[in-house]
Amino acid sequence: MEDLKIAAQLFSFRSYCRNSKDVLETLSRIREMGYDGVEIEGVDKIIDANSLAQHLKKIGLKVCSTRSRLSRVELDFTGMVEEARLFDCQNVGIGTIPADYAFNNPQGWQQYIEYINTVAKRFSAKGLRATYSVEAHEFIKFSDCGLRAVYTFDEQQFKKDAAGSYGFDSIVDGTESEKLFFELDTFWLAKAGVSPADIIRQLVGRIKVIRFRDQRIAESSYDFFYPVKEDCEVGKGVFDFASLFPVLKESGVEWISIGQNYFTRDPFESMSTSLKQIQIIKDGYKI
Amino acid sequence: MSKLIPAIQLYTLREYIQTPEGLELCFKRIKEMGCDVVQLSRVGSMIPADFITDLTKEYEMEICVTHSPLERILNDLPKLIEEHKSWGCNSIGLGNPTRWYLDDGYEGYCRFIKDLEPVIKELKANGMTFAYHSHTFEFVKYHGKYMYDFLIEETDPETFHFIQDSFWMKWGGINHIKYIKKVKNRMEVMHVKDYTTRLDHFHFVEGITGTIGEGNIYYPPILDACEETGVKYLAIEQDRCLRDPFECLEDALVALKQLIQN
Numbered sequence: 001m002e003d004l005k006i007a008a009q010l011f012s013f014r015s016y017c018r019n020s021k022d023v024l025e026t027l028s029r030i031r032e033m034g035y036d037g038v039e040i041e042g043v044d045k046i047i048d049a050n051s052l053a054q055h056l057k058k059i060g061l062k063v064c065s066t067r068s069r070l071s072r073v074e075l076d077f078t079g080m081v082e083e084a085r086l087f088d089c090q091n092v093g094i095g096t097i098p099a100d101y102a103f104n105n106p107q108g109w110q111q112y113i114e115y116i117n118t119v120a121k122r123f124s125a126k127g128l129r130a131t132y133s134v135e136a137h138e139f140i141k142f143s144d145c146g147l148r149a150v151y152t153f154d155e156q157q158f159k160k161d162a163a164g165s166y167g168f169d170s171i172v173d174g175t176e177s178e179k180l181f182f183e184l185d186t187f188w189l190a191k192a193g194v195s196p197a198d199i200i201r202q203l204v205g206r207i208k209v210i211r212f213r214d215q216r217i218a219e220s221s222y223d224f225f226y227p228v229k230e231d232c233e234v235g236k237g238v239f240d241f242a243s244l245f246p247v248l249k250e251s252g253v254e255w256i257s258i259g260q261n262y263f264t265r266d267p268f269e270s271m272s273t274s275l276k277q278i279q280i281i282k283d284g285y286k287i
Numbered sequence: 288m289s290k291l292i293p294a295i296q297l298y299t300l301r302e303y304i305q306t307p308e309g310l311e312l313c314f315k316r317i318k319e320m321g322c323d324v325v326q327l328s329r330v331g332s333m334i335p336a337d338f339i340t341d342l343t344k345e346y347e348m349e350i351c352v353t354h355s356p357l358e359r360i361l362n363d364l365p366k367l368i369e370e371h372k373s374w375g376c377n378s379i380g381l382g383n384p385t386r387w388y389l390d391d392g393y394e395g396y397c398r399f400i401k402d403l404e405p406v407i408k409e410l411k412a413n414g415m416t417f418a419y420h421s422h423t424f425e426f427v428k429y430h431g432k433y434m435y436d437f438l439i440e441e442t443d444p445e446t447f448h449f450i451q452d453s454f455w456m457k458w459g460g461i462n463h464i465k466y467i468k469k470v471k472n473r474m475e476v477m478h479v480k481d482y483t484t485r486l487d488h489f490h491f492v493e494g495i496t497g498t499i500g501e502g503n504i505y506y507p508p509i510l511d512a513c514e515e516t517g518v519k520y521l522a523i524e525q526d527r528c529l530r531d532p533f534e535c536l537e538d539a540l541v542a543l544k545q546l547i548q549n
Contacts, residue, residue, distance in 0.1 A: 137484075191492055
């Protein structure tokens with residue numbers, strides 16, 4: 001566990017990745033900040049994997065995972081495998097469940113799981129780990145699919161469904177633990193209202209990367225009951241990251257990926273602050 | 288087996304308790320559910336206090352705490368204390384500070400704490416406590432510190448107590464257990480409800496208040512922390528019910544009793 005490394009999510013720097021030159025410069029700056037690695041996402045059309053890999057090697061920045069949409073598996077499977085080989089990175093992200101699987105009903109989930117099992121098998125045959133991104137919709141009970149509950153409300157059905165399970169349970173139980181892996185994101189877990197530590201415990205050995213994102217509570221001028229929850233530097237907001245470290249220690253997580261979707265100041269400054277915050281917490285746990 | 292006692296927060300039934308008859312009916316139904324403790328909140332202001340006193344005796348209902356209007360707490364305290372005493376309730380609660388304070392941010396809170404000082408003193412002299420019910424907006428940072436921490440530290444620990452809320456802590460992403468421990472021996476009543484999720488009209492996930500047992504809050508460690516820190520009552524509350532509120536409360540009560548027993 002000594003090698004729990006810290007990566008930056010490239011998505012956080014998306015406005016600094018408009019062309020190939022920018023991408024390379026941004027990666028260099030990420031390395032200079034002191035990050036061990038980077039989560040590559042959304043630059044496959046901007047820069048070719050070969051020169052990207054060369055640059056990463058030159059500056060000594062590792063890749064903790066690559067992230068793509070699920071649709072890329074059908075369109076460009078070889079490209080994904082090639083990237084993984086070039087970047088020396090086993091964790092291949094395949095996104096979350098697409099909306100067209102109607103993720104608020106059990107049948108849609110079953111179809112999705114059947115498909116994703118074949119995908120996981122293909123990657124596994126290449127020695128790679130297909131990685132599912134957990135967001136919040138996995139934790140909607142099948143009974144709570146919003147619109148139906150409001151407009152065609154059926155009390156009997158509601159009671160029957162309320163005892164039902166989550167999409168999350170079906171994907172954890174319906175897939176093979178050595179083939180399909182999970183990437184968690186603290187922001188989404190909070191949105192879902194679940195306890196991150198509990199989820200990590202459920203997925204021991206199946207998480208290689210966990211993303212740390214934070215949020216702060218800000219004043220709202222129009223409704224104090226619903227204050228604004230805005231993105232902020234990791235460790236500066238309300239999430240209790242320190243409490244996760246003891247669990248991370250036992251879970252087999254290899255990378256912490258730091259991310260922030262929206263910034264109120266220079267993203268490089270903010271991401272540097274986040275890194276320092278997490279390093280302080282990490283050093284406190286001596287892992 | 289835990290000693291925590293389930294209670295019903297009447298706010299859930301606010302539409303039913305605006306008349307004396309309605310309030311009586313609610314007491315009756317709560318009793319039938321198998322619950323002997325309520326928190327008064329949003330009770331119709333036209334209902335005489337004596338009538339409530341009679342109800343508590345007739346239905347042997349205990350009142351663990353109230354949510355009283357801030358105007359009365361500040362301007363009509365002796366009468367409010369008298370009423371609470373007649374109900375056998377020794378804690379006057381506040382649902383939230385008014386915008387008169389909240390709109391001014393940090394300065395507003397300071398004023399709030401200052402304005403409450405004589406109230407706290409008076410309650411202390413009467414052997415009573417004040418209970419502040421928190422949401423999420425207390426976790427705005429001022430001068431590098433959460434307002435909630437100011438409230439904990441700048442007030443009299445003996446008399447200024449808290450009512451935390453499992454949903455609002457979850458909604459903000461705050462480590463609830465940590466904050467239960469921070470108000471050790473300063474919280475007799477805690478609000479419990481569940482955090483259920485659903486897709487809103489734009490397909491975003493939203494968290495809404497739900498019936499205990501139907502949502503995503505994992506209660507065992509929370510209840511353990513409650514017991515360690517001297518919480519006595521868990522008041523079931525559900526701000527928004529998608530079906531008959533009485534049924535929601537009944538289901539939540541069954542689920543909560545199970546959680547307490549395990």
